[in-house]
Amino acid sequence: MSAxxxxxxxxxxxxxxxxxxxGVRAGAIPAVRGVNFDLAVGETLGxxxxxxCGKSSLAGALLRLLPRGTQxxxxxxxxxxxxxxxxPGRLRAVRWTELAIVFQGALHTLNPVQRIGRQIGEAISLxxxxxxxxxxxxxxxxxxxxxxxxxxxxxxxPHQLSGGQRQRVLIGLALACxxxxxxxxxxxxxxxxMVQAQVLRLLDDxxxxxxxxxxFITHDLSTLAAVCKRIAVMYAGRIVEEGPSHEVFDVPxxxxxxxxxxxxxxxxxxxxxMNPSGLAGDPPDxxxxxxxxxxxxxxxxxxxACTSADVELWPAGPSRRAACIHVPGAPR
Amino acid sequence: MSAVAAxxxxxxxxxxRRRALGSGWREYRRNTPGMxxxxxxxxxxxxxxxAPLLADPAGLHAVNTxxxxxxxxxxxxxxxxxxxLGRSVMTQVIWGARISLLVGLAATVLAMLIGSxxxxxxxxxxxxxxxxxxxxxxxxxxxxxLPLAIxxxxxxxxxxxxxxxxxxxxxxxxxxxxxxxxxxxMKERLYVDRSRALGASExxxxxxHILPNVSGLIIANTTLTVPVAILSxxxxxxxxxxxxxxxxxxxxxxxxxxxxxLTQQAWWYYVPPGVGILLVVLxxxxxxxxxxxxxxxxxxxxxx
Amino acid sequence: xxxxxxxxxxxxxxEFRGRHGVARAVxxxxxxxxxxEIVAxxxxxxCGKTTLARTIVGLQTPVSGEVRLRGSALPRSRKALRxxxxxxQMVFQDPTGALNARQTIYEAVAEGVRIQRVPGNEEELVAQxxxxxxxxxxxxxxxxxPYEISGGQRQRVIIAGAMxxxxxLLVADEPVSSLDASVRGEILALMLxxxxxxxIGILVVTHDLGLAWNVADxxxxxxxxxxxxxxxxxxLLTHAxxxxxxxxxxxxxxIADVEPQxxxxxxxxxxxxxxxxxxxxxxxxxxxGEAARLGIExxxxxxxxxxxxxxxxxxxxxxxxxxxxxxxx
Numbered sequence: 001m002s003a004x005x006x007x008x009x010x011x012x013x014x015x016x017x018x019x020x021x022x023g024v025r026a027g028a029i030p031a032v033r034g035v036n037f038d039l040a041v042g043e044t045l046g047x048x049x050x051x052x053c054g055k056s057s058l059a060g061a062l063l064r065l066l067p068r069g070t071q072x073x074x075x076x077x078x079x080x081x082x083x084x085x086x087x088p089g090r091l092r093a094v095r096w097t098e099l100a101i102v103f104q105g106a107l108h109t110l111n112p113v114q115r116i117g118r119q120i121g122e123a124i125s126l127x128x129x130x131x132x133x134x135x136x137x138x139x140x141x142x143x144x145x146x147x148x149x150x151x152x153x154x155x156x157x158p159h160q161l162s163g164g165q166r167q168r169v170l171i172g173l174a175l176a177c178x179x180x181x182x183x184x185x186x187x188x189x190x191x192x193x194m195v196q197a198q199v200l201r202l203l204d205d206x207x208x209x210x211x212x213x214x215x216f217i218t219h220d221l222s223t224l225a226a227v228c229k230r231i232a233v234m235y236a237g238r239i240v241e242e243g244p245s246h247e248v249f250d251v252p253x254x255x256x257x258x259x260x261x262x263x264x265x266x267x268x269x270x271x272x273x274m275n276p277s278g279l280a281g282d283p284p285d286x287x288x289x290x291x292x293x294x295x296x297x298x299x300x301x302x303x304x305a306c307t308s309a310d311v312e313l314w315p316a317g318p319s320r321r322a323a324c325i326h327v328p329g330a331p332r
Numbered sequence: 333m334s335a336v337a338a339x340x341x342x343x344x345x346x347x348x349r350r351r352a353l354g355s356g357w358r359e360y361r362r363n364t365p366g367m368x369x370x371x372x373x374x375x376x377x378x379x380x381x382x383a384p385l386l387a388d389p390a391g392l393h394a395v396n397t398x399x400x401x402x403x404x405x406x407x408x409x410x411x412x413x414x415x416x417l418g419r420s421v422m423t424q425v426i427w428g429a430r431i432s433l434l435v436g437l438a439a440t441v442l443a444m445l446i447g448s449x450x451x452x453x454x455x456x457x458x459x460x461x462x463x464x465x466x467x468x469x470x471x472x473x474x475x476x477x478l479p480l481a482i483x484x485x486x487x488x489x490x491x492x493x494x495x496x497x498x499x500x501x502x503x504x505x506x507x508x509x510x511x512x513x514x515x516x517x518m519k520e521r522l523y524v525d526r527s528r529a530l531g532a533s534e535x536x537x538x539x540x541h542i543l544p545n546v547s548g549l550i551i552a553n554t555t556l557t558v559p560v561a562i563l564s565x566x567x568x569x570x571x572x573x574x575x576x577x578x579x580x581x582x583x584x585x586x587x588x589x590x591x592x593x594l595t596q597q598a599w600w601y602y603v604p605p606g607v608g609i610l611l612v613v614l615x616x617x618x619x620x621x622x623x624x625x626x627x628x629x630x631x632x633x634x635x636x
Numbered sequence: 637x638x639x640x641x642x643x644x645x646x647x648x649x650x651e652f653r654g655r656h657g658v659a660r661a662v663x664x665x666x667x668x669x670x671x672x673e674i675v676a677x678x679x680x681x682x683c684g685k686t687t688l689a690r691t692i693v694g695l696q697t698p699v700s701g702e703v704r705l706r707g708s709a710l711p712r713s714r715k716a717l718r719x720x721x722x723x724x725q726m727v728f729q730d731p732t733g734a735l736n737a738r739q740t741i742y743e744a745v746a747e748g749v750r751i752q753r754v755p756g757n758e759e760e761l762v763a764q765x766x767x768x769x770x771x772x773x774x775x776x777x778x779x780x781x782p783y784e785i786s787g788g789q790r791q792r793v794i795i796a797g798a799m800x801x802x803x804x805l806l807v808a809d810e811p812v813s814s815l816d817a818s819v820r821g822e823i824l825a826l827m828l829x830x831x832x833x834x835x836i837g838i839l840v841v842t843h844d845l846g847l848a849w850n851v852a853d854x855x856x857x858x859x860x861x862x863x864x865x866x867x868x869x870x871x872l873l874t875h876a877x878x879x880x881x882x883x884x885x886x887x888x889x890x891i892a893d894v895e896p897q898x899x900x901x902x903x904x905x906x907x908x909x910x911x912x913x914x915x916x917x918x919x920x921x922x923x924x925g926e927a928a929r930l931g932i933e934x935x936x937x938x939x940x941x942x943x944x945x946x947x948x949x950x951x952x953x954x955x956x957x958x959x960x961x962x963x964x965x
Contacts, residue, residue, distance in 0.1 A: 050816040162902050163681075192680035192843060197887035197898045219817050228890040255820070263817040265846040267873050267888060274828065276850050278821020283784040341758060344742050344779050352738070522733035529693050529726045530748035530797070531718040540747075544738055 010080065012181060012213050013039040013062075016112045018074035020057045020066065029286050030072075031057035033237035035074075039213055044223030046245060047217040048260065050329070052283040053115035055217045062215075064091060080182070095191045097127055097262035100174035101183040102167075109170065110158040116169050117154025120144075121175040139176070147172040148202060164195035170201065175206070180211045189218065193271065200227055221257075222264040236284050236294035239313065243320030255299045262266075267308055290295035301326060337448070344555070359626045366622020372615035376608075378427040387423040394419060406600050413600035416591040424579050425604045431580035432612065435496055436562035443498030446553050452546065453513025454508070454536055467513070473505040485573040493577045498563045507553050514549050518542045528624030548627035555620035559613035566609055574585050581605035641854040642837045643669040643692065643805055650702030652688050652906075659906040662698070663861030666943070671804065672835045674827070676848035676869070678884075679858035681945075682903050685841045687768065688858075689807045692839070705805065722752055725798035728809035731790035735782040741766070743780040745797045752801055765800035770826055788819040799834075806830070806838045809905070813844065824851050838916045847871050847889055857881050859905055860914045863943060866949030868962060875948055877953045879919050912937045913956060921957055932956040 012076060020032035024134035032054040049055045060066045062076055064083060076083040078098060086094065103109055110121050111119055118135065120143060121136045131139075145264040147168040149161075158166055171246050174182055183201065188196040204227065207214055216228055224231050225245045231240040241254040252258040259279045265272035281298045284290055294305040307327060315329030322331065343592055360366055379386065390396045400418030401409060412421040452467040481498045488494040520522065526543055532540075569582025570589075588594075588602040650662035661684045662937040669675050669696055677687045683812040690696040691961055694710060694717055703710040705724060711717050725741065726747075726798040735744055735946040745762045745829035748754075754761060782790055798806060808827065812820040840852060840897055848855045848869060855873065857880065877884045883897040899918045906912065916922050916936040927933040935941075935956045943952040 050818060164902055192902075193845070193884060193887060194680060194899050195902060197896060201896075201898055220889075221817070223887040259818045264819050264889075265850040267845060267849045267885065272846075272850055273870070274851065276821040276824035276828065278823070278825065279818045280822060282788070282819070283816070341742065341746065344740055347779055348738075348740050348743075521736075522728055522730055523696060523736040524733045526726070526728060526794070526797075527736075527747065527751075529721065530801070531721040531745075531751045533714070533751075535719075536751065542738055545736075616865060 006038060007321075010040065011038040012041045012043075014075070014077040014078060016035050016075045016077070017064070018058065018061060018076065019072070020054065020061045021067045021071040022057075022067075023071060027287055030236055031286060032061065034236075035234055035239055037239065037242070039181070039215065042207070042211045042213055043230070044214045044216060044228040046228035046231040047215060047234060048219065048221050048224055048231055048257075049217075050219045050260075052236075052286070053234040054237040054286075055234050056185055059183050059215070059217055061182060063095055063099055065101070066069060067210050073288060084118060093127075096123060096179060097177040098179050099181045099183070100177070100179040101185065102170050102174045110166060112158050115155055115157055116161070117144075120154070120167060120169070120173050120176055125171055127177045143172040144169075146175065146206070148198075162195075163191055164198060167191060167195075167199050171199075171202065171206070175210070175212075177211075180220075181210075181215070183215045183217070185217045186219075188223070189220075197225075205229070217259075220264070221249055222262050233260065236289060237286060237322065238294075240295070240324070241316075241320075241322040242313070243317065243322075247317070253316035253320060253327050254324045255326075256299050257322075261301075273297075316320050340565060345379050357610075357625055360622055363622040363625060365618045367624065369615045369618025373619055375435065376429060376537050376612055376615060379426060380433050383466060385432055387420070389423075389424045389427060390393050391423040392427055403596055405570050405598070406409040412604055413598070415588065415598075415601050416593070416596075421584075421600055421604055424584055425581070425608055426531055428579045428581045428584055429612075431492070431578050431607060432562050432565060432582070432609070435565040435580070436612075437560045438547060439503065439561040439565070440554055440557045441500035442496060443503035443552060443557060444507055446500065448511055450504065450544075451508040451511030451516055452542070455512040456519065458535075459538045460473070461511075465508075468509050469505045472502070473509075475502070477502050478567070481564070481568055482571070482573065485568065490573055490575055492578060495565055495568055495574060498568070499561050503557060503561065503564075507550070507557065510553060511546060511549060515542055515548050524552055529608060537552075550623040552627055555616055555623055558620075559616040562609065562612055562616075574602070581609050638961060641668045642671045642706060643667070644702075644704040645688075646702045647943060648688070648691060648698045650684070650691055651699045654907070656905075657907040660861050660909060662691065663906075663909065664701075665858075665863055666862070667863065667866075669836050669927060670806070670839050670840060672831060673853045674838045674840060674851055674933060675854045675856060676852035677841045678841060678845060678848055680843055680875050680903060682905065683858040684861040685811055686892055686905070686923075688840045689726070693724055693807050694720060695726075700849040709798060713903065714762065720753070721802050722801050723756070724805045724807065725796055725801060725803040725809040727794055727806060727811045728790070730814050731794050732782065732814075734794055735790060736871050737782055737783070739782075741779065741780050741782070741785070744782070744793055746798055748797050748801050761800055762796075766793070768799060768830075770798035770822070771796065773852065782943060785845075786819075787815045788822055791815060791823050792826065794828075795823075799830065802834075804836060806836055807841070808838060810840045810843070811840065811845070813842070817902070820847075821888065827851065845873065845884060857884075862902055862907055862914065862954065864955070865932065865951065865953045867918050867932060867949065867959050871949055872951055875949075877951065877958045878915075878955050879921050879957070894961050907959055912939055913941060913954070927957065930957055 006260065014037060014112065015037050018032055018035045019030065020035035022029040022031060035058060037045065047055050059071050062083065066072065072084060078094065083094065089133050109150045110116065119138045124136050124139055125131060127146065140154050144154060149165060149168055149244050161169065188199050188298065200223065203214065206212055216224060218224060218305065226244045230242065231245040233256065234237045234240065237254050241248060245287045248257060249261055262277045278304045280300050284294055291327050292307045292309045296302040309325050311323040311325065314327055316322040317322050368619040398416050402414060402416050402418045404414040406413045412425065413596055450465050450469060454462040458483040481500055485494060485499045500620065517607040519542065524537055527537055527541055565580065566582035569580050570586045573585060574580060574583050585602055593601040645665055645667040648662055648665050649660065652661055662886050665688055677685045677688065687696060691698050705720065711720055732890055742762055745765055746776050747759050748869050749758055764776040766777055770775050771789060771792050787919040811825050815823065827838055830836060842848065852869045854867065855869050857865065857878065865872065865876065865881050873885065876885055883899050886894045886897045897920050901918060914938045914961045919936065921927040922933060922936055927936050941954050941956060943954045946958055
């Protein structure tokens with residue numbers, strides 16, 4: 001349950017106790033192990049984490065785009081309606097018109113042999129079957145202009161566009177049916193710093209103009225601090241810290257967040273000169289999670305109690321929570 | 333500090349090879365069609381090897397079978413009846429397996445040898461070498477198999493060696509192209525660059541990095557080329573271009589056709605060799621496909 | 637600290653011929669490095685930094701110009717090139733792709749030792765190299781495969797393989813960009829330690845300015861095949877002079893109090909390098925009219941220029957606005 005003092009308006013998205021388990025011959029792999037969060041209309045939430053933390057599984061679960069055989073439990077309430085129990089027809093109607101996603105590695109998601117205008121048009125036609133060709137083209141043009149691409153480029157093939165432009169097309173594609181929630185899974189990871197800045201500015205602009213709620217997923221904690229209002233940090237399938245983005249980045253409460261933040265040196269700060277800091281080891285294998293707090297094998301502040309403690313998100317300040325026994329709100 | 337003595341370099345290589353084989357076999361075992369094919373193949377090969385024990389070779393020659401009834405059906409003459417000359421069909425099937433398998437394997441080995449050398453050389457060296465070799469390959473590709481085979485057989489004369497030669501010469505372009513394509517992909521891999529940066533010679537790159545990764549493709553392709561070679565041999569023998577002195581399944585089909593087995597309704601003469609060919613082709617194809625699946629992930633260096 | 641430079645790159649040009657014309661990937665670069673220093677070569681994709689790195693290692697042949705290692709030129713003959721490679725080694729961007737999945741860790745590290753016929757007991761050399769790269773106890777890793785170890789460990793194996801040859805120069809192409817963020821520090825710390833222990837020189841190619849701040853002694857910024865600014869890290873990253881560097885620094889998320897200058901478009905491709913100063917079509921000074929005000933706009937559009945020292949500092953810049961700046965009192 002969110003401790004934030006949100007106004008009376010019901011949240012757009014409410015995720016409760018979400019679990020995602022991949023069924024594999026060799027054994028079940030729990031990718032997401034009980035995630036809870038709320039997202040208000042027009043709010044931006046950053047989901048930070050590295051490979052194996054479950055963030056992409058989480059994104060896929062929200063839209064029910066995971067491979068067959070994956071077990072998803074919990075509730076995902078979109079405006080009060082549970083996405084996980086929707087009938088296929090209703091789900092198809094909701095996908096893209098309410099909830100849309102821009103994928104990781106999206107540069108390869110565009111069909112290389114179809115003109116981009118046609119690909120965007122396809123999304124529109126699928127959801128509004130009655131729309132006539134002329135209206136579709138017009139909308140395609142509008143969308144391209146919206147994301148900063150001249151409308152005439154609709155005739156181009158993906159390979160004729162640069163990386164940054166392709167990413168914009170994917171954002172345009174995601175916005176084709178005017179969703180209220182956009183999930184962006186590592187949208188700028190493969191892009192250069194300047195292009196990344198362009199795309200981030202675009203997202204910010206769109207978010208303000210269209211009142212879009214955004215879930216921004218990336219490992220780049222510094223980007224999230226600049227772009228999102230709140231951040232949730234994931235590790236080993238759970239949220240280990242959440243709070244206002246600048247606070248989480250500047251004064252992390254959880255040791256993992258601290259290590260992650262340390263990987264983004266602040267230019268100009270002498271404290272970051274010639275002293276790279278990093279964690280040893282790797283994120284744990286979801287099939288063989290350590291006992292107690294899953295982070296303890298790599299934690300610089302681990303103690304005896306960490307190997308057996310049942311960690312939960314405990315209060316770590318106003319509107320902040322962290323899953324570590326060292327935070328002020330943890331039981332002693 | 334470790335209490336275990338470090339394994340020597342040679343032992344590590346050996347360990348690695350053994351592990352790779354072990355995991356490969358376990359993977360293959362999981363493939364049911366592959367196992368079926370393997371069992372079938374083993375049975376057929378055993379039958380061919382054990383031919384002298386299973387059937388008297390004398391029964392292949394008409395002079396020795398004058399006393400047998402001609403056109404006897406399986407009920408009258410076990411187990412598969414006799415042909416128009418009184419020879420036991422079963423004997424011919426068992427001994428015919430030898431020829432079919434021998435020609436199939438030998439021709440395939442020849443084709444793969446030529447194809448691999450051409451493919452790897454063309455892919456690895458590029459430039460003029462590649463252009464010349466690929467034009468050669470294409471030239472051989474467009475020549476229709478049957479007319480070429482007939483002409484060659486007519487020139488060289490019908491014999492087992494010549495059949496092997498003919499099939500080998502006409503089949504090598506297919507693996508050559510596949511292997512070249514694979515080599516081209518391998519050449520672009522980052523670990524080839526790394527090896528170069530460490531100072532590796534072209535020969536080292538070819539033998540240490542490219543060849544091991546192409547060998548899987550070669551093996552799988554070999555297994556899939558054998559049935560093609562066997563069918564080719566069958567065709568040539570059926571057309572009368574095979575070795576007249578040796579029994580083979582194709583020859584059996586030819587003789588049954590010419591002797592009028594169809595009109596005689598002596599199905600036991602032409603069905604067994606046909607079924608035999610079918611089973612051998614099936615066995616090799618199943619094994620080949622299973623091998624491809626087992627070796628493919630490694631070809632792509634994907635392990636996670 | 638030795639006096640003679642470790643690495644001297646003089647006016648190197650590297651070209652690629654393609655369907656769309658000639659791409660001048662590296663278009664006249666000068667760079668010097670000393671032993672015991674870490675230089676960061678910074679730039680976005682397409683600027684030619686990776687091509688330059690590969691040229692220094694000998695994987696790419698320059699069309700003109702010279703690369704000298706401790707005075708001796710980069711050789712062309714195969715045999716001499718192999719000798720050269722004992723002194724210059726490379727660390728790759730993708731540690732997973734750079735290791736042959738069929739080779740064990742032992743074989744991966746021993747490969748260089750065998751090719752170069754490094755004197756000594758092979759097993760000891762491999763164990764030493766692995767240890768030095770932080771993989772301890774080394775014996776535990778001998779029989780393992782790349783897929784059985786983590787990304788960070790794979791990069792350590794690559795570093796071990798390179799260090800086993802005892803090079804004087806290490807060229808690291810985006811050494812940590814494909815690794816998890818929290819693990820990057822370890823690899824960077826390893827590189828710092830190697831420099832301290834062996835006086836090796838490291839050229840780090842990266843797009844990440846934060847990384848440069850973290851570990852580099854000097855920074856060189858590349859744009860479209862040329863170095864446009866160079867200098868000691870602390871000076872350059874806190875007081876950049878070239879408009880491109882300033883724009884890059886302004887969009888780095890960690891710096892919150894600077895107005896981001898987001899440049900329009902993307903860098904043109906190397907087959908169509910603009911006339912004059914190659915940055916002028918995207919330069920904020922030209923776009924805002926500042927260049928006109930300074931009276932240099934014509935030169936920006938028409939006059940190509942080389943790196944020139946910035947008065948009163950240790951930096952060099954290729955910018956008409958700075959060349960014209962008054963000398964500080």
